[in-house]
Structure formats: structure tokens, C-alpha cells
Amino acid sequence: MRRFYWSLVLVPLAVLAVLYLYPLATVLWLSVTEPRPGLQNFSRLVESAALQRILWNTARISIITTAIALVVGYAIAYALVHMDGRRRAIMLGALLASFWLSVLIRSFAWLTLLQSRGVVNSTLMGMGLIDAPIPLVRNEFGVVLGMVHYMIPYAALPMYASMQAMDLRLVPAARSLGASRWQSFRRVFLPLSLPGVFSAGVLCFIFSLGFYVTPALLGGGRVIMIAEYIAVQIQETLNWGLGTMLATTLLLSVLLLLAAVSRIVDVRAMFGAK
Amino acid sequence: MRDTGLRGNALVGWIVVLFLILPLTVVIPVSFTPERFLSLPGATWSLRHYRAILDDPTWLEAFRDSLIVAIGATAMAVVLGTSAAVGCWRLSSRLSEFIRMLMLLPIIVPAVVHALGFYRAWVGFGLIDTHAGLIAAHGMKGLPYVLITVSASLADFDQRLEMAARSLGASPARALRSVVLPAARPGILAGAAFAFVTSWDELVVTLFITSRGVVTLPRRIWDGVQDNISPTVAAVATLLMLVTILATFALARKRTQS
Numbered sequence: 001m002r003r004f005y006w007s008l009v010l011v012p013l014a015v016l017a018v019l020y021l022y023p024l025a026t027v028l029w030l031s032v033t034e035p036r037p038g039l040q041n042f043s044r045l046v047e048s049a050a051l052q053r054i055l056w057n058t059a060r061i062s063i064i065t066t067a068i069a070l071v072v073g074y075a076i077a078y079a080l081v082h083m084d085g086r087r088r089a090i091m092l093g094a095l096l097a098s099f100w101l102s103v104l105i106r107s108f109a110w111l112t113l114l115q116s117r118g119v120v121n122s123t124l125m126g127m128g129l130i131d132a133p134i135p136l137v138r139n140e141f142g143v144v145l146g147m148v149h150y151m152i153p154y155a156a157l158p159m160y161a162s163m164q165a166m167d168l169r170l171v172p173a174a175r176s177l178g179a180s181r182w183q184s185f186r187r188v189f190l191p192l193s194l195p196g197v198f199s200a201g202v203l204c205f206i207f208s209l210g211f212y213v214t215p216a217l218l219g220g221g222r223v224i225m226i227a228e229y230i231a232v233q234i235q236e237t238l239n240w241g242l243g244t245m246l247a248t249t250l251l252l253s254v255l256l257l258l259a260a261v262s263r264i265v266d267v268r269a270m271f272g273a274k
Numbered sequence: 275m276r277d278t279g280l281r282g283n284a285l286v287g288w289i290v291v292l293f294l295i296l297p298l299t300v301v302i303p304v305s306f307t308p309e310r311f312l313s314l315p316g317a318t319w320s321l322r323h324y325r326a327i328l329d330d331p332t333w334l335e336a337f338r339d340s341l342i343v344a345i346g347a348t349a350m351a352v353v354l355g356t357s358a359a360v361g362c363w364r365l366s367s368r369l370s371e372f373i374r375m376l377m378l379l380p381i382i383v384p385a386v387v388h389a390l391g392f393y394r395a396w397v398g399f400g401l402i403d404t405h406a407g408l409i410a411a412h413g414m415k416g417l418p419y420v421l422i423t424v425s426a427s428l429a430d431f432d433q434r435l436e437m438a439a440r441s442l443g444a445s446p447a448r449a450l451r452s453v454v455l456p457a458a459r460p461g462i463l464a465g466a467a468f469a470f471v472t473s474w475d476e477l478v479v480t481l482f483i484t485s486r487g488v489v490t491l492p493r494r495i496w497d498g499v500q501d502n503i504s505p506t507v508a509a510v511a512t513l514l515m516l517v518t519i520l521a522t523f524a525l526a527r528k529r530t531q532s
Contacts, residue, residue, distance in 0.1 A: 004446040008361030012354040012417070013373055020380060020414045023391030030394070072290055079287025087284070089526070091291055097522040098294040102475035104492050105511045108499055109298045112312050112508065119300055119314055152294060210384025212478050217499065227386040227478075234390060234482070247387040254384060273378055273422045 031248040034241040041245035051246075058226040061140065061215075062208035065147040066155075069204050070197060072148070073155030080156075081163045092160075099153035107217040110146050111137060114218075138220030146214040154207060155200045158270070162196025199265045206254045226250055298515065305508040312503055323509040333510065336494035343408045343490060344473040350413030351469035355420025356462055360454055363428040364436065374421065381418045385478035388414075393482040403487040411479050416469025420461075423468065427461030428454070467525075 031041055044051055076095065080088055098106075113119050114136035121133040136142055170192070174184040212227035219225070224232075226246055233243035258267050307313050308320035327333045358377055362370045380388065392411045393402070401407030431454070439449040455462075477492040484493065491510070498507045 002365065005361045005364040008357045009365065009370055009373055010361075012358040012377070015354055016377060016414065016417070019395075019410050020388070021376075023395035024379070024383065024388055025391075026394045027387060027391045072293075075283075075286045076290040079283045079290075082283055083287070091287055093522060093526050094291045094295055096526070097519050098298070100471065100518050100522055101298065101515060102492065102518075104475070104477055104495055105301075105514055106298060108495065108507060108511055109301050111499070111503070112304055113297055113300050115312075118312065119304070122313065149294065149297070152290065206382075206384075210386060212386050227384060230386050230390070231478075231481070234393070240394075244390060247384075247390050250384055251387045254382065258382070268375070268378070271378060271381060271418075271422070273374070273418075273425065 027244050027247050027251075030240055030244040034244065041241045042249075044242065044245070045249065054224055054226055054229050055249075057224065058209060061144060061147065061223070061225060062205055062211075064144055065151055065208045066201055066204040068144070068148045069151035069155040070159075070201050073152050073159055073200065074193075074197065076152070076156045077160040077163055080160050081168065095153050095156060099157065103150055103213050104217075106150060107146055107214050110142070110149070111217055114142060114145075137218050138222050140219075140223050142218040142220075143215045143223045143225075146218040147208060147211060150214060151204050151208065155204050158200045158203065159193065159196045162199075163193055166192045195265065199261075199270045202257065202261050202265070203270055206257060209254060210250060301508040301511045301515070304505055305512045307505050307508075310504070312505055312508065323505045326504075326506045327509055327513075330506070332489065332494060333506075336489050336491045339405070339488050340474060340491040342405055343412060343488070344470050346405070346409035347412030347416050347473040348466050348469045350409060351416030351420045352462060352466050354413070355417045355465055355469075356424050356455075356458065358417075359421050359424035359428065359461070360450065360458065363425060363431075364433065364454075374425070377421050378418045380415045389479045389482040392479055396483050402483055403485050405488055407483055408480060408488055408490070411483060412473035412476055413469075415476065415479070416465075416472050419468035419472065420465030423465035424458050424461035427458050427464075431457045 032039060034041070045055075076091070080091055080095075083091065111118070115121070115138075116133035116135070118136070120136060121130070124130045125133065166189075170188050171184050174188045175181070179187065210227050211225060212231065215223060215225045216228045216231075219228070227250070230243050230246045230250070233239040233246070261267065303314055304312055305323055306319040306321070307315040308318050308322065309315075355377075358374070362374045392407075396402045396407050396411075399407070401410065435457075436449050436453050439453045440446065444452065475492060476490075477496060480488075480490055480493050481496065484490070489497075491514075495507055495510060498504060498510075
């Protein structure tokens with residue numbers, strides 16, 4: 001009887017082991033064996049100034065992206081919980097539509113708008129407001145804009161879910177006891193919503209660390225984050241040792257971060273798995 | 275006082291929504307430009323870039339490849355994910371919970387990391403640049419979504435109903451088919467939708483494990499953006515956006531009705 005249910009679990013597990021865990025293990029293995037066994041690939045993290053710049057770029061852009069996405073996402077989540085049904089359905093629908101739209105199409109749209117001969121620059125030049133195109137992409141501004149745009153729904157939806165689960169009657173209760181609108185937000189609503197903000201922030205940050213398509217298109221080779229750098233190592237310079245070492249570093253950073261926050265938040269709930 | 279404050283919140287919310295949607299709509303007018311480069315159409319609008327999609331067999335082939343891979347990957351993810359979710363639901367032991375966490379890895383691990391692994395492993399398996407290889411990789415990426423949605427729909431389902439079916443003489447397989455799976459149906463459908471979209475939009479792994487033999491729509495768009503950007507890409511983007519928006523509204527409608 002239980003054997004039947006174990007077989008339901010073990011068959012998918014076997015497939016996962018061959019088609020996912022084995023490839024993943026290969027990456028970890030290569031990082032310490034290619035071109036020869038040892039930790040020399042990892043020692044480049046301390047030695048190479050170029051690598052440190054890539055890592056710093058990745059961390060900085062991810063932090064900025066997460067911070068902006070959280071603030072903007074909080075605003076829309078806050079608006080959503082205070083809205084009546086019909087308007088809420090429309091706003092939620094718009095949020096979901098942008099959530100479902102592929103990262104490639106979004107980056108392409110931003111490129112169309114922002115590149116030097118793009119819609120924004122040619123319109124401004126046509127109106128005589130500027131003489132030369134303003135550099136809006138192929139720089140950090142473009143990358144952060146594209147990433148924030150992608151991350152807002154990822155930040156807003158979990159915060160909205162956690163705000164919905166709060167006891168919203170506490171805010172009018174605080175008001176009736178004499179708190180100002182600001183005080184009731186600052187001392188009641190905001191503290192109650194912070195756990196949701198925290199897990200949305202962790203989610204955004206770990207997704208941002210691994211971003212590839214947006215930085216590649218909107219950074220135009222000038223703003224390089226770790227994922228694009230790894231792809232270049234494998235596809236162009238065939239440097240498997242360096243590529244897998246950086247991939248391992250990226251993976252371990254994500255897993256360690258999750259392990260660290262798992263003491264505070266339920267990681268499974270963060271990914272919707274509970 | 276309180277009222278104006280609330281309206282202010284709503285206003286901020288609508289501005290954010292405009293920021294999310296409006297920049298994307300730029301591809302719609304651009305797709306109707308009569309020019310050969312990305313530009314807003316002036317007085318004349320043209321359908322030439324839509325005709326170009328139909329005239330260029332690579333776009334239609336990309337559509338076909340995307341469809342084949344997404345359907346295959348969805349089938350794989352649904353079968354494996356549902357099976358694992360049902361098993362874990364009934365067993366609910368420490369070990370089965372650990373296995374469930376392990377199966378969430380494909381959505382936690384950054385795409386470029388497993389893309390490297392797939393590439394290396396698929397070379398050994400002879401799966402590089404094949405439909406089967408891409409289906410297998412996308413199937414793995416879809417599995418966690420099915421596992422999550424099916425687990426969610428079984429979370430409130432009483433295990434004793436399955437036991438009752440068994441005590442009335444049903445075999446485990448019969449109880450599964452007639453009692454458990456019907457309860458899991460909404461989760462299976464939602465998971466299938468997630469798995470399909472995941473495969474349909476997937477680019478990073480595809481870039482690593484395919485070259486000429488399998489060219490999905492995202493890969494074709496990527497290639498189109500890399501060399502000189504033609505407004506044909508804007509036309510394709512417009513069509514894909516339309517599909518996404520229609521699907522979102524159809525799902526939202528269905529949800530409000532049920």
C-alpha cells in the first residue's frame with residue numbers, strides 16, 4: 001500500500017536525478033576539476049580584479065533593483081488591498097498580464113523605446129528638445145529599469161497576498177483611538193506587513209542575481225552581470241573551469257541566502273509551495 | 275480627509291500599472307511602420323512586417339518548434355509532478371518532504387547554472403540540439419510548478435476519502451484514478467498552464483542546448499535582436515502580447531465565474 005505511493009514519488013525522483021541533479025552535479029564537479037583538480041578556479045575570485053568587478057556589478061544592480069521593486073510593489077499592493085472589487089480585478093489583471101509576459105519581449109520593447117535611434121530619442125530630437133540622442137540603454141540605467149520593470153509583479157503579488165491575510169480592522173481601530181493616518185500606517189499597517197516585504201525582497205534579490213536576458217540586451221555588453229559573463233566563458237572562450245566556478249559561486253550564494261533566511265521565513269511558502 | 279488619502283493610494287497604484295503596461299505597447303505602432311528599421315509610423319501604416327512573418331519560413335518553423343517542445347515538456351512535467359505530489363501528499367513523511375524540496379530546485383537554481391549542466395550532460399546523452407533534449411530540459415523546469423499547484427489542491431483533501439475507497443475494495447490505482455485525481459484536477463490544470471508558459475518563454479537553457487536543429491520562438495527573436503533589429507520582431511512581439519493578454523483575461527474570467 002505505502003509501496004504504491006512510494007513508487008509514485010520514486011519514479012519522478014529517478015527521472016529528476018538523471019535529467020536534473022546529475023547535470024547540476026556536473027557543474028559543481030567541473031568547478032573543482034577543470035582543468036586540473038583543486039581550488040585554483042576559486043582562488044581567482046580573490047585574485048582577479050575583473051571578476052570582483054563583475055561580482056560587485058551583480059550585487060549592486062540586484063540590490064538597487066530589489067529596493068526599487070519593493071517600494072513600487074508595496075505601493076501597488078497597498079492600493080490593491082484598499083480597493084473595491086471591480087477596480088481591484090482590473091488592476092490585478094493588468095499586474096498579472098505583465099507578470100505573464102516574457103522577459104525577452106519586455107526587454108525588446110524597452111530597447112525599441114530607449115535605444116539611440118529609438119522612439120524616445122527620435123521623438124525628442126524631432127521636437128527639437130535635444131540635439132544628440134541621450135544614452136538610455138547600454139548602461140546601468142537601462143539594465144536597472146528593465147529589471148525593476150520585470151520584478152515589480154514578483155514583488156507586488158506576494159506582498160499583496162500577505163497584506164490580504166492581515167487583520168485590516170486594526171488600522172481603523174488605531175484611528176478611532178486617536179492615531180493620525182500616518183501614525184496608524186507607520187505603527188500598525190507597516191509593521192504587520194514587514195514579513196511579507198522581507199520574503200518578497202529575498203525572492204527579488206535571488207532572482208535578480210541570476211538575470212541574463214535583460215542585462216544582455218539592455219546592457220549591450222557594457223554592463224555585465226555574472227550570468228552573462230558565465231555564458232561568455234562557455235560559449236565564446238570555452239573556459240569551462242572559470243564558467244563552472246562562477247556558476248557554483250552563484251548557486252551557493254543563492255542557497256546560502258535561502259538557508260540564512262529560512263530561520264526567519266518559510267522558504268517553501270516563499271516559492272508558493274505550502 | 276480619509277477619502278482623499280485613499281484616492282491618492284489608488285492613483286499611485288494606477289500610475290504603477292501604466293508604467294508596467296505602457297512601455298510595452300510601443301511595439302504595437304512600431305510593428306506597423308512602413309520603414310525597414312524600428313520607427314513609429316507616420317501618416318502611412320503598413321502590414322508589410324506581418325506579411326514578412328508569413329513569408330519567412332523560419333518564423334513559422336520557430337512557432338512549430340516552440341509548440342512541439344512546450345506540449346512535450348508540459349506533458350512530462352504534468353505526469354511527473356502530479357505523481358510526485360500525490361505520493362508526497364499520502365506519505366507525508368520527513369523523507370518525502372525532503373524529496374519534495376529537492377524537486378523545487380529547478381525554480382530556485384539560476385537558469386544559467388543548470389543551463390551549463392544540461393549542456394554538458396546532453397553532450398554525453400547525445401541530446402544536444404534535439405527536440406527530445408529540449409523537451410527533457412523544459413520538462414524539468416516545469417515539474418516544480420505542477421508539484422506546487424497539485425500539492426496546493428490536495429492540501430485540504432481528506433486522506434480518509436482515499437482510505438474509504440480502498441476499504442470498499444478499490445485497488446490503489448483505482449482509488450488514485452477515481453478519488454484522488456479528480457480532487458487534484460484544478461491543480462493539474464494550473465500546473466500545466468505554468469509548465470507550458472515556462473517552456474514557451476524559456477530562452478537561457480535553449481541558447482545553450484540548441485543550435486540550428488531546434489529553433490524556438492524566443493531563440494528566433496533573440497537571433498533577430500542580436501543582428502539588425504527588424505520591425506518584424508515588433509510584429510511577432512505584438513502577436514505574442516495579444517495572446518498573453520487574451521489568455522490572462524480568459525483565465526481571470528473563468529476564475530471569477532467558478
